[in-house]
Amino acid sequence: MLYYWRYCGLLLHFLPLDGLRKARLDVKGGKDVLPNAEDVKMSQTVQNHMNDVIKRGPNAGQLSRPYIDSDGTTLLLKEIMESADPVPDAILQSGLRWDVSGTFRGSTGTWKLVVDTSTNTVVHFNFVAR
Amino acid sequence: MKFEIVKGSKIGNIEERYFISDRSFDCNPAANVDINVVMAYLNLGVDSEDMCVKCLWGFSPRESWKEVNLFVPSAIEGGLRLVGEYEAGLTWRIDKNKMWESYFDKESGWYCIGNSMLEDEDTAVKVIDNMIAVVDNTSELKAVWVQPIFV
Numbered sequence: 044m045l046y047y048w049r050y051c052g053l054l055l056h057f058l059p060l061d062g063l064r065k066a067r068l069d070v071k072g073g074k075d076v077l078p079n080a081e082d083v084k085m086s087q088t089v090q091n092h093m094n095d096v097i098k099r100g101p102n103a104g105q106l107s108r109p110y111i112d113s114d115g116t117t118l119l120l121k122e123i124m125e126s127a128d129p130v131p132d133a134i135l136q137s138g139l140r141w142d143v144s145g146t147f148r149g150s151t152g153t154w155k156l157v158v159d160t161s162t163n164t165v166v167h168f169n170f171v172a173r
Numbered sequence: 174m175k176f177e178i179v180k181g182s183k184i185g186n187i188e189e190r191y192f193i194s195d196r197s198f199d200c201n202p203a204a205n206v207d208i209n210v211v212m213a214y215l216n217l218g219v220d221s222e223d224m225c226v227k228c229l230w231g232f233s234p235r236e237s238w239k240e241v242n243l244f245v246p247s248a249i250e251g252g253l254r255l256v257g258e259y260e261a262g263l264t265w266r267i268d269k270n271k272m273w274e275s276y277f278d279k280e281s282g283w284y285c286i287g288n289s290m291l292e293d294e295d296t297a298v299k300v301i302d303n304m305i306a307v308v309d310n311t312s313e314l315k316a317v318w319v320q321p322i323f324v
Contacts (some may be wrong), residue, residue: 047236063245078284088197088232092218097207097262099221107207129231133272134213157214157232166196168213172263 080121200228221261248297287316
C-alpha cells in the first residue's frame with residue numbers, strides 16, 4: 044500500500060507501510076514516551092528557512108521546503124512516525140530520530156525527523172535525496 | 174560532492190549566529206537558499222542562481238560539541254561553489270558514511286564541523302566574515318568553521 048500526500052501539486056509517497064506500527068521504547072522506566080504528531084511544535088531552527096523560495100529549475104517559484112508548514116504537515120509527521128520505529132538520537136540525549144524512505148519532488152530519499160522529547164519539539168526535519 | 178573556490182570577495186554584511194535557546198546556527202540577515210548540503214543536522218545553504226554557499230544553518234546542540242584547542246586555518250577571501258547538477262528544492266547529505274563531529278574551542282570561540290586537521294594541500298576560504306570552509310585537494314568539502322555571535 045502506498046500513502047500519498049499532496050501539497051500544491053507536489054506528490055509525495057511513502058514506501059510501503061506494512062500496517063501502522065506503534066513503537067514502544069524501553070527508556071525512562073519502560074514507559075512510552077513517543078510524541079504525537081498533533082502535539083509537537085517546530086523549533087525556530089526548523090522554521091527559519093521555511094519561506095525560502097526555489098529560484099531555478101522546474102520548481103522555480105515554489106517554496107523550497109513546503110512540508111515544514113502546510114495543512115499536510117501534521118499528516119506527514121504522523122506518517123513518518125508511524126512508518127518506522129524511532130531510535131535514540133546520536134546527538135541529542137533527549138532526542139528520538141526517524142529515518143523513513145520516501146519520495147519528494149520525484150526524487151527518492153529519506154525523511155529525517157528528530158524530536159526533542161523533553162520539549163516535544165521538532166528540531167530537525169528534512170528530506171535528503173539519494 | 175565537489176566544490177570549487179571562487180577567489181574574490183566574501184559575502185559582505187552577513188554574520189553567522191548561534192542561537193543559544195534554540196541550539197542552532199543561522200546567518201543574519203537571513204539568506205534565501207534553495208539547495209542544502211547537510212552534515213549532521215547542519216545545512217550548508219546554497220543559492221541555485223550562482224550555486225554558491227550563502228550560510229550554515231540548522232540544529233547543533235552544544236552538548237554534542239567536543240571541547241578542544243582548535244587551530245584556525247588561514248583563509249583566502251572568496252566564495253564556495255557547489256559543482257555539478259543538483260536540482261533546486263532538494264537536500265543532499267555529505268557525511269553519508271559517518272556523521273561529522275563538532276568541535277569547539279571555548280578560548281577562541283571557534284566551532285568546527287568535520288575534519289579540523291588542516292593538511293598542506295587543503296584550501297580554506299572565508300565565505301563570510303566569521304565562517305570558513307575547507308576543501309581538500311580532490312575538491313571535497315572537509316570542514317566548516319564558524320566563530321559565531323552567540324545570541
